[in-house]
Amino acid sequence: ARRGGMRLPFPPGPPADPLIGHLRIMPGIAVSAEVFHDWAKQHGDVMSLNVLGRRLLILSSEEAATDLLDKRGLKYADRPSFPMYERIGWKDALPFLSYGQYFKKTRKMLHTLLEREKVSAFRPIEEQEACVMLYNFLNDPAGMERHVLRYSTAITMEIAYGHRILSNDDEHLKAAERILDILLEASQPSLLDVSPLFENLPAWFPGAWFVKYIQEIKPRVLHDIQHPVSVTPLFQAAGTAKQSFVSQQLEDLQREDQLTPESLYDLTTVANQIFGGGSETSWHTITTFIACMLTNPDVQRKAQEELDRVVGDGRLPDFTDRDSLPYVECVVKETMRWHPVAPLGIPHKATEDDEYRGMSIPKGATVIANSRSITWDEHKFHDPLAFKPERFLPKPVGAGEVLPQGGVFGWGRRVCPGRHLADNMVWIGIVRILAVFDIGKAKDADGNVVEPQIEFTTSITSHPKPFSCDLRPRSAKATELIRQAYDLHMVNAAA
Numbered sequence: 001a002r003r004g005g006m007r008l009p010f011p012p013g014p015p016a017d018p019l020i021g022h023l024r025i026m027p028g029i030a031v032s033a034e035v036f037h038d039w040a041k042q043h044g045d046v047m048s049l050n051v052l053g054r055r056l057l058i059l060s061s062e063e064a065a066t067d068l069l070d071k072r073g074l075k076y077a078d079r080p081s082f083p084m085y086e087r088i089g090w091k092d093a094l095p096f097l098s099y100g101q102y103f104k105k106t107r108k109m110l111h112t113l114l115e116r117e118k119v120s121a122f123r124p125i126e127e128q129e130a131c132v133m134l135y136n137f138l139n140d141p142a143g144m145e146r147h148v149l150r151y152s153t154a155i156t157m158e159i160a161y162g163h164r165i166l167s168n169d170d171e172h173l174k175a176a177e178r179i180l181d182i183l184l185e186a187s188q189p190s191l192l193d194v195s196p197l198f199e200n201l202p203a204w205f206p207g208a209w210f211v212k213y214i215q216e217i218k219p220r221v222l223h224d225i226q227h228p229v230s231v232t233p234l235f236q237a238a239g240t241a242k243q244s245f246v247s248q249q250l251e252d253l254q255r256e257d258q259l260t261p262e263s264l265y266d267l268t269t270v271a272n273q274i275f276g277g278g279s280e281t282s283w284h285t286i287t288t289f290i291a292c293m294l295t296n297p298d299v300q301r302k303a304q305e306e307l308d309r310v311v312g313d314g315r316l317p318d319f320t321d322r323d324s325l326p327y328v329e330c331v332v333k334e335t336m337r338w339h340p341v342a343p344l345g346i347p348h349k350a351t352e353d354d355e356y357r358g359m360s361i362p363k364g365a366t367v368i369a370n371s372r373s374i375t376w377d378e379h380k381f382h383d384p385l386a387f388k389p390e391r392f393l394p395k396p397v398g399a400g401e402v403l404p405q406g407g408v409f410g411w412g413r414r415v416c417p418g419r420h421l422a423d424n425m426v427w428i429g430i431v432r433i434l435a436v437f438d439i440g441k442a443k444d445a446d447g448n449v450v451e452p453q454i455e456f457t458t459s460i461t462s463h464p465k466p467f468s469c470d471l472r473p474r475s476a477k478a479t480e481l482i483r484q485a486y487d488l489h490m491v492n493a494a495a
């Protein structure tokens with residue numbers, strides 16, 4: 001961009017090499033959010049990097065991200081290309097789609113299902129699956145990770161496909177778990193980031209690991225996308241299909257005589273976003289919450305005091321209690337602030353030249369809003385690294401701080417379409433765990449307390465590395481409640 005004949009400067013950044021730019025100092029994806037956060041302290045909340053001639057913009061404040069990605073949403077609605085994700089079978093997955101007709105079509109299909117007013121219809125599924133999670137915690141506390149994964153996967157599977165997960169061995173749980181591994185593996189830098197021409201390298205060529213990887217993983221990925229839809233007509237024919245996004249869409253298409261290979265493909269792709277987008281993210285959030293309770297026992301106690309006071313011990317909390325549980329609400333927010341599921345969000349791309357605060361943003365620049373900086377902004381949050389839910393309570397009881405929604409769910413035209421569903425899934429899961437379980441430190445075989453080490457595995461999303469904890473029902477009454485709720489669920493499941 002130019003002003004008065006003068007070329008505007010690019011936003012500042014760390015010193016660059018004249019030829020390869022910042023390539024040499026670019027951090028790996030696992031630590032990018034932290035490194036960019038540090039750089040921003042020196043170079044400001046709008047930084048730019050040059051990687052082999054490509055411009056990368058890092059926004060490190062809510063203001064900058066809102067000004068560009070929200071207020072000028074159309075200019076930043078595009079995505080850069082994700083060469084590996086596109087080649088392993090996710091080329092039409094909404095998070096990675098370029099802005100255009102197909103994006104608009106699939107986003108609308110998803111939006112229609114997930115609007116704020118519509119998602120309350122899924123509450124019974126969420127409440128039920130929360131009961132299953134509690135029951136699994138009771139019987140197999142060491143398997144906590146898998147039980148949370150089952151919780152989030154079961155909800156999205158039922159909403160998307162009408163498939164009810166009734167066993168810990170259900171194959172869709174493996175598919176959901178696989179997404180975490182694939183996101184990690186396929187986000188490693190590869191020659192494809194430099195040029196698509198490398199796609200044609202022979203698999204034995206040095207550095208061409210991705211050729212074999214794509215060959216191996218793509219059939220798996222495509223199977224995971226197509227399989228749940230391909231079996232739906234069988235369930236429909238047998239009369240056992242539950243109402244779902246897919247069954248509803250299939251019925252509509254059949255009635256309107258619009259069921260074609262293309263419309264079936266679109267439907268399959270969109271349904272996979274509910275499953276792929278929803279199960280991973282809620283799984284990470286609830287596991288992160290458990291890690292935070294382990295390391296912040298005072299917070300846990302305070303939330304439980306509120307629950308005991310408002311709900312008592314005679315029943316499990318449900319959605320009607322939400323407004324009466326302000327501290328629990330803050331715990332959920334603080335979990336999302338303290339460690340956002342997507343530390344760098346998902347990158348956007350500038351579709352035209354732009355200018356901001358007297359600096360030039362060139363067309364084609366990749367634009368990242370660093371959630372880590374935005375939710376740890378010391379101008380907005382006192383003691384930002386500490387886990388302090390009361391920061392969100394109004395003054396004078398709390399600090400009156402506000403959670404930047406964008407730092408959790410993203411921005412503008414690419415804002416997470418599943419955020420209202422996610423909000424419900426995460427809240428009911430967390431509140432029910434708090435109501436009936438004490439999350440404490442585990443003991444080793446010799447009876448010594450294991451001090452928790454909470455670390456994260458990070459690619460585009462971030463998940464706590466395995467940690468041990470002691471999940472203990474809060475009372476005999478709590479155990480009874482869990483059993484009763486589960487029995488009721490099984491009766492309903494059989495119906």
Ligand code: HEM
Nearest residue numbers: 094095273274277278281341346409410411414416418422
């Ligand atoms: C705690 C749970 C969740 C978190 C923290 C989360 C976070 C995000 C973020 C940060 C983005 C990127 C936004 C941007 O580019 O600016 C995103 C996109 C997306 N999310 Fe979520 N999400 C969650 C749950 C869900 C659920 C439940 C679904 C589906 C049912 C979902 C589906 C999607 C899809 C399809 C996109 C891509 C949208 C696009 O590119 O236009 N997410 N999410």
